[in-house]
Amino acid sequence: MSIAFDTIAFRAPKCDGCGECMKACSAVKQGASRISIVPGASAGAFEMALCRQCGDPKCVMVCPAGALTKNGASGVIDWSADKCVDCLLCTSGCAYGAISADPVGGRVIKCDQCGGDPACVSACPSGALEWGGAGSIYNRFGEMEDMFVPGLAGCQGCNSELIMRHVMRRVGRNSVLATPPGCIPGMGSVGYNGKTGTKVPVFHPLLTNTASMLAGIRRYYDKVGRKDIVVMALAGDGGTVDCGFHAVSGAAERGEKILYVCVDNEGYMNTGMQRSGATPYGSWTSTTPVGDKLKGKTQDAKNMPMIMVAHRAAYVATASTAYMEELYDKLDRAIEASFKGFSYLHIYSPCPTGWRVASNKVIEACRMSVESNFVTLWEYTPEAGLRFTRSPDRPIPVVDYARTIGKYRHLDADQLAHIQAKVDEQVALLKRLAGEVATAPAALAAAPARTSTPDGAATPPLRHETFRP
Amino acid sequence: MPEAKYLLVGSSHAGLEALRAIRRLDADGSMAMLTKDSQLPYSPTVLPYVMSGRSKPDAVILRDRAFFDETGCVYAPGQAAQSLDTKARLVTLADGVQWRYERLLIATGAAPAIPPIPGLQSVPFHVLRTLDDAVNLRTRMGLARRAVVLGAGLVGLHAAETLAEAGLAVSVIEMKNQVLPGYIDAKASERIEAAFASHGIKLLLGRTATQVAALDGGVSVTTDDGRAIEGDMLLVATGVKSCTEWLAGSGVEIDRGVLVDDRMRTSAADVWAAGDVAQGLDFASGERQVLGIIPTAVEQGRIAGFDMAGDAKQKPWAGGLPVNTYRFFGRPAVSVGQAAAEGDGFEVVEQEQPRKYRRIVLADNRLVGIITVDDPFDAGIMGELIRRRVDLGAMKDAFLADPTQVGRRLMSEMWR
Amino acid sequence: MSAPATLKATSRTMVIDGNEAAAWGAALSRPDVVAVYPITPQSSLVEYLAKFIAEGKMDAELMDVEGEHSVLSVLHGACLAGGRTYSATSAQGLAYMFEPYFRTPGLRLPMVVSLVTRDSVTPCCVWGGQQDAMTVKEVGWIQMYCETQQEICDSIPIAYKVAEHADVMLPVNVCHDGNYLSYGVARVDLPEQEVVDAFLGEKNVNWHACLDPERPMAVDPLTGGAGGIGPSTFVRYRKGQCAGMAAALDVIVAAHEDWGRRTGRYWSPLIEDYRMEDAEVALVTIGSMTGAAKDAVDDARLDGRKVGLVKIKTFRPFPAKVIAKALSKVKAVGVVDRAVNFGWNCGPVFQEVLAALYANPTRVPLISFIGGLAGADITPEHFGRAIADTVRVAAGETMSSPIWLNEFDQ
Numbered sequence A: 001m002s003i004a005f006d007t008i009a010f011r012a013p014k015c016d017g018c019g020e021c022m023k024a025c026s027a028v029k030q031g032a033s034r035i036s037i038v039p040g041a042s043a044g045a046f047e048m049a050l051c052r053q054c055g056d057p058k059c060v061m062v063c064p065a066g067a068l069t070k071n072g073a074s075g076v077i078d079w080s081a082d083k084c085v086d087c088l089l090c091t092s093g094c095a096y097g098a099i100s101a102d103p104v105g106g107r108v109i110k111c112d113q114c115g116g117d118p119a120c121v122s123a124c125p126s127g128a129l130e131w132g133g134a135g136s137i138y139n140r141f142g143e144m145e146d147m148f149v150p151g152l153a154g155c156q157g158c159n160s161e162l163i164m165r166h167v168m169r170r171v172g173r174n175s176v177l178a179t180p181p182g183c184i185p186g187m188g189s190v191g192y193n194g195k196t197g198t199k200v201p202v203f204h205p206l207l208t209n210t211a212s213m214l215a216g217i218r219r220y221y222d223k224v225g226r227k228d229i230v231v232m233a234l235a236g237d238g239g240t241v242d243c244g245f246h247a248v249s250g251a252a253e254r255g256e257k258i259l260y261v262c263v264d265n266e267g268y269m270n271t272g273m274q275r276s277g278a279t280p281y282g283s284w285t286s287t288t289p290v291g292d293k294l295k296g297k298t299q300d301a302k303n304m305p306m307i308m309v310a311h312r313a314a315y316v317a318t319a320s321t322a323y324m325e326e327l328y329d330k331l332d333r334a335i336e337a338s339f340k341g342f343s344y345l346h347i348y349s350p351c352p353t354g355w356r357v358a359s360n361k362v363i364e365a366c367r368m369s370v371e372s373n374f375v376t377l378w379e380y381t382p383e384a385g386l387r388f389t390r391s392p393d394r395p396i397p398v399v400d401y402a403r404t405i406g407k408y409r410h411l412d413a414d415q416l417a418h419i420q421a422k423v424d425e426q427v428a429l430l431k432r433l434a435g436e437v438a439t440a441p442a443a444l445a446a447a448p449a450r451t452s453t454p455d456g457a458a459t460p461p462l463r464h465e466t467f468r469p
Numbered sequence B: 001m002p003e004a005k006y007l008l009v010g011s012s013h014a015g016l017e018a019l020r021a022i023r024r025l026d027a028d029g030s031m032a033m034l035t036k037d038s039q040l041p042y043s044p045t046v047l048p049y050v051m052s053g054r055s056k057p058d059a060v061i062l063r064d065r066a067f068f069d070e071t072g073c074v075y076a077p078g079q080a081a082q083s084l085d086t087k088a089r090l091v092t093l094a095d096g097v098q099w100r101y102e103r104l105l106i107a108t109g110a111a112p113a114i115p116p117i118p119g120l121q122s123v124p125f126h127v128l129r130t131l132d133d134a135v136n137l138r139t140r141m142g143l144a145r146r147a148v149v150l151g152a153g154l155v156g157l158h159a160a161e162t163l164a165e166a167g168l169a170v171s172v173i174e175m176k177n178q179v180l181p182g183y184i185d186a187k188a189s190e191r192i193e194a195a196f197a198s199h200g201i202k203l204l205l206g207r208t209a210t211q212v213a214a215l216d217g218g219v220s221v222t223t224d225d226g227r228a229i230e231g232d233m234l235l236v237a238t239g240v241k242s243c244t245e246w247l248a249g250s251g252v253e254i255d256r257g258v259l260v261d262d263r264m265r266t267s268a269a270d271v272w273a274a275g276d277v278a279q280g281l282d283f284a285s286g287e288r289q290v291l292g293i294i295p296t297a298v299e300q301g302r303i304a305g306f307d308m309a310g311d312a313k314q315k316p317w318a319g320g321l322p323v324n325t326y327r328f329f330g331r332p333a334v335s336v337g338q339a340a341a342e343g344d345g346f347e348v349v350e351q352e353q354p355r356k357y358r359r360i361v362l363a364d365n366r367l368v369g370i371i372t373v374d375d376p377f378d379a380g381i382m383g384e385l386i387r388r389r390v391d392l393g394a395m396k397d398a399f400l401a402d403p404t405q406v407g408r409r410l411m412s413e414m415w416r
Numbered sequence C: 001m002s003a004p005a006t007l008k009a010t011s012r013t014m015v016i017d018g019n020e021a022a023a024w025g026a027a028l029s030r031p032d033v034v035a036v037y038p039i040t041p042q043s044s045l046v047e048y049l050a051k052f053i054a055e056g057k058m059d060a061e062l063m064d065v066e067g068e069h070s071v072l073s074v075l076h077g078a079c080l081a082g083g084r085t086y087s088a089t090s091a092q093g094l095a096y097m098f099e100p101y102f103r104t105p106g107l108r109l110p111m112v113v114s115l116v117t118r119d120s121v122t123p124c125c126v127w128g129g130q131q132d133a134m135t136v137k138e139v140g141w142i143q144m145y146c147e148t149q150q151e152i153c154d155s156i157p158i159a160y161k162v163a164e165h166a167d168v169m170l171p172v173n174v175c176h177d178g179n180y181l182s183y184g185v186a187r188v189d190l191p192e193q194e195v196v197d198a199f200l201g202e203k204n205v206n207w208h209a210c211l212d213p214e215r216p217m218a219v220d221p222l223t224g225g226a227g228g229i230g231p232s233t234f235v236r237y238r239k240g241q242c243a244g245m246a247a248a249l250d251v252i253v254a255a256h257e258d259w260g261r262r263t264g265r266y267w268s269p270l271i272e273d274y275r276m277e278d279a280e281v282a283l284v285t286i287g288s289m290t291g292a293a294k295d296a297v298d299d300a301r302l303d304g305r306k307v308g309l310v311k312i313k314t315f316r317p318f319p320a321k322v323i324a325k326a327l328s329k330v331k332a333v334g335v336v337d338r339a340v341n342f343g344w345n346c347g348p349v350f351q352e353v354l355a356a357l358y359a360n361p362t363r364v365p366l367i368s369f370i371g372g373l374a375g376a377d378i379t380p381e382h383f384g385r386a387i388a389d390t391v392r393v394a395a396g397e398t399m400s401s402p403i404w405l406n407e408f409d410q
C-alpha cells in the first residue's frame, strides 16, 4: 500500500482575510510568507495559494538541479538550499502559485509544513486553515482489513457505504455487528440466501430492536468474561429515532455497553425515501411530497443526539464524512466508551438517490451542511459535558447548503427562513450547553423574554458552565 | 543479447519522466535506460551553474543509483545509440552491442547546432550542452581574460553572465536586434540588455559573424560590419538541433525533430519520442515544432510513458507552451506563451515602471502570453490560464492590475 | 420408580404460588440472562427472579428492560451469543412482544418463556384466561400447559431439555393459568440443583447460528426473491421448523420420562388419561381447570355415568395421534376451552380435537364449552353441567355449541 500524508486544508468560507497565517509564516521562516491569502470572487471572500505537496509533483520533475524531492516519509516536497540555483523553472510546474521567489534575496521559497506543526494553522483564528490528518488516517487504517465484500450494492456515491467501511475497518474483527433493515443490509452486508457480505458476525435485527439485541449479546459476553468484544450497530435513522427508539432509549438509560452508530440519511431511503422523525423540515420525501397543498415536511426533525445527551449516555457525538479525521477521533472515543456504557455516534449521511444530490457532490453536501451549521459537530460525555468539535461561528447561510440538495429545491423564502431560524436556535441552545454565551438568534430575540424566576426578578444571566445533566 | 520491454534512450528530463510514468502503470516490466553520458542523469539547464562553480558537478545529478535499483530500471551510461532497426526492434550501440526492445523511447534531446561560419571549424571553441562541456569551460575560463560568445539566446547569455562574473571581458555577438530572440519582446530585451551592459558586457546585436580565425591561442571573430572581436576563448551558442543522426535509415519520420502525434508516437510502430528530440504539437500554432524546454520535455515524457505502458485513457495532448524563466545578474525575467506576440487579434498591455516591466497579451479576453522583468509571477498558473483558455470576463482589469493575485484566486477556486 | 441413589431428589418442600414455582423452576435451570418486564398476572414471577438474583440465589444477568418487545429482543441477542435465557409474560406483553416472538422459532432459538395466561384486551381485563397463548399457537413455539404449581416448577427444566435438544431447537412456552396458578398456593417439592444440572447436561444453544467473533457468520441473511435458490432456501427453513416441531413429540415424552426417573415425578408429557378405560363420554381439558374437572368426573362416576377425561399438556406440537387414540372408544366428547376461536365460533382446543378425531374410523359428536374467561371460576358444578350436556349429545341430542359456561354466573 502506498503511503499518504497529512496536509493543510483550507476552508474558504471561514477565511476572513485577517492575514495572521501569512504573518506567522513570515515570522517563522524569516522571509516572505509561503502561504498567500488573496481576495476572492466577492467582497469578504478569500482564496489561498499554498503548496499541496503533490503526489505527482511537476515542480520536482522540471527542476534541473535536483533541488526538489518528494520526501517519502513526510510527503513534503523538500527543497535543498544547496542544490537550488534559483532558476525559477519550478514555478512553471506549479498550478497552485505555491512556489516562488522571495522578493528579498530572490531565493525559492515553498511551504515545508513546519515539520508537521504548521505555524499558519496555529495562527489561524477563524478555523479556515486546518491540519488535516486524513493522510495519517489512511496510513493507519488503509492497511486494515476491509470488513465488507467489495461491490456492495449501494447506490453510486453512497455515503453510508463509506461510513460502513471506515467504521468497521477501525472496529475490526473482534466485534458483533447489527445492521437493522435499511440500506446497510440492503446493499448486501448481511448477504442474501445464505451468503454473507461481512467478515464479522453480522445480523439483521428487527428494525425495532437493534439496541436490545445488542444489549443481550453484550450482557452475555460480559458475564462469561469476553469483555473485549465491540458490540455495535450500524443503524439508520428510522430504526433509531422512530420505531426502534424505545430500544435505544432503554439501552441508553440502562447504560448498556454498546456502540450505536446511527447513519442518518434523514428518512427511509431504502424503502423508497419516506419521511422519518429525522427528516428535516421542508424536505421532499415520498410521503411528504410537494404539491399545491403541501410543500414537503411540515415538522422539524427530532434531534436524536441531543436526546442521547439527555440520557447521559457515556459518549455522544455527531460526525460527518466531510471531516474524516474527526470522525475517526470520535470513533476511537466511541469505541472506548462502549466498554463503559452506552456510546452513541450520529453520522450524517446525505443520500444521493433520496436527496437528489449528484453522487460526486455528496461529500461537498456533507461539508456544506457543517459549514452552514445545519449539522453541528460536537461531543459529549457526562464528565466533560458538551463541547463543539468544530466551531459553529461564521457559518455560511443555510440556503447555500439547501441549494445543493434536490429535496429542498421547491423551498420558498418562508420555508428557508424557517430552516435558518431553526438552525440558529439549535446552535444557540448547543452553545448554552457548551457553556458558550450564545447570541440570541433573531427568532428568539423577537420572542418575549422567558424566565422561570418570579415576576419582577431579574432573569438569571447565562452561566459559563458546561452542561451536566 | 540484452533486451527490455521498455528501452529508453536518453537519460534527461524526457527519459526520466517517461520512466516514472511507465512505473506508475507497470510496476515490473523490464526496463533499461541507455545514455551517451558517462554520468548519472543531470540536466543541461544546470550547466551554467556548474560552469560558474555555484553547483558542484557531482551535486547536480537528478537520480542516484538507488533510484534505478528501486525502480527496477537498468541504467547504462556511456552507451551511445548509433542506429535503429524498427523491424527487428534493435538498437545498435557505438560498440556494436545490440539491444532488443518491445517499446522504444527516443529521448536523445538536442545538441548544439554549429553554424557554418568560415574558419570556425579550424579554431578551438566551446559549446555548452554536457557536463563535460561545462567542466571544460570552467577550466578554460580560469585561464582566460577575454571571451567571445556567439549567440544571445538562453545559453549564450547565461554563459556570458558567468564569464563576466568571473572577471572576463565578454563580447556577445547576436544576429538579431535583441537578446533572447523569439522568446521575449523588444522592451523586455532592452531591460536585459541594460543589465548586461551595466556589468560591462558588450552586446553586439544585429551583427553576424562572418569569419573566425585563430589568434595567439585565442580567436578573432570578424563581424559583418568589419569589426574584429578578439578573445582568449570562444563559446558557440547559436542554437540547438535535435539528436536524430542515429535514426537515419530507420524509417522514423524526421523533420526538424522526430515527428510525433499527440501521444508521442512516431511514425514507426512501438517507437515513441519525447523532449528536445521530438517535434510535437505546439499549443499556440497547432503545428508541430521543437520547443526545446524542460516543461515540454517533461510533459511529453509523461505522455509517452503512459502510452508505452498501455494507458488507453489519456486525453490527447493540447500541445506545448513556451515557458521560460531567466535570471541575469539577479534580475528575474519570466515568460509564458506568446509573450512577444503582436498584431491583429492580440490585445497587448505593456506596463513599464522604473523597477519592473510587464507585458500581457490577450486574445478574445483570454490570456495567451505574459512576460515580466523584475516581477516574477506564477508561471504554472499563467500556463493553466492559457491552456484552459480561461475567459477573464469581468476580472480582466483586476487581472491586468495584479495577475498573481487574480491567478491565485482563480486557481484556488478551480482546485477546490 | 425412584431417583438414582446418589442424588437426593428433593432439596426442600415449600408452600408457594405458581409464579414462585416458575421462578424456582427457572432458577434451577441456571439461565445466563433473564429479562423482565412486569405485567399482571406475571409480575410477581419476575419479582421473584429479581429477588433471587439480588440475593445471589441465581447467577444470571438481570435485564430490566423497557418493554416486552425488548425482553425477547435482548434474549435473542444473549441466546445467539450462547446464553441460556428465560423470561415470562402475559397477554398484552405477549402482544407487544409479537414481532421478535414470531422470529424466535425461525432463528431456532431454544428459549424458554413462561406464559402466565391471561385474557387479552379488549374488553379490558387483567384476569386469567388462555386467549393470549391460544392466539399465538401457530407461531412455532412449543406450548406446554401446567396443571399444578409443582408441574410448573418441574416443567421449566423439562422445557429447556426439549428446546435445546438438537432435533428440536425451538422455543418453548411453559403456560400456567393466571390467577389460579399464578397466585394460588400449594406444596412444591423443589428438585435438588444437582438433579436438575445432571438432567439438563451441557448447554449448547447456538451451535447452529451464533453471533460470535470466533465463529463469524451472517445470521439471517435475506432469503427469497422471485425464483431459484431464494424461495427454495426459505422453504428449507420453514420445513426444518416443522420437522423440529414433529420431532419434539418424542423428545417431550423422553424428557418427561427422564425427569420422572430422576425426581420420581412422572408427568404426563403429551396428554393425561383420567378414568378413560371404560369411559363412554369424555371431557377434554387443559391447564388448571383439570383439577375441578376430575372432581366432576369422579362425582359423575359415583352417579354411575361412565365418564373419563383427557388433559392436554402439550398443545404445540399438537399430539393428534394420542388424542385420537384416547378418544377412539367414547360416544361423545366435550371440550372445555378457556379461550375463543373467533373464526370457528368455538374454543380453540375444541377445534384441534375435532381435527384430530377425523383420523378415527367412527365419527363421534363433539361439543365445545367455553369457560373461565376473565378469571371466572369453572367449578365442579360447571363441569357437571358439561358432563351432562356431553352425555345428552352422546345420546343423540343436538345442542347449540359453544356453550358459554360462565354466561349466567352471578
Ligand SMILES: Cc1cc2nc3c(=O)[nH]c(=O)nc-3n(C[C@H](O)[C@H](O)[C@H](O)COP(=O)(O)OP(=O)(O)OC[C@H]3O[C@@H](n4cnc5c(N)ncnc54)[C@H](O)[C@@H]3O)c2cc1C
Binding pocket: A087, A089, B009, B010, B011, B012, B013, B014, B015, B034, B035, B036, B037, B043, B044, B045, B046, B047, B048, B079, B080, B081, B082, B107, B108, B109, B110, B111, B128, B129, B154, B155, B158, B243, B246, B274, B275, B276, B277, B292, B293, B294, B295, B297, B323, B324, B325
Ligand atoms: C545551458 C542550457 C540552459 C538551458 N536552460 C533552460 C531553461 O532555463 N529552461 C528550459 O526549459 N530549458 C532550458 N534548457 C533546455 C533543456 O535543458 C532541455 O529542453 C532539456 O534538457 C531537454 O531534455 P531532453 O530529455 O529532451 O534531452 P536532453 O536534456 O538534451 O538529454 C538528451 C539525453 O540523451 C542522451 N543522448 C543523446 N544522444 C544519444 C545517443 N545517440 N545515444 C544515447 N544517448 C544519447 C544524452 O546523453 C542525454 O542524456 C537549457 C539547455 C541548456 C544547454
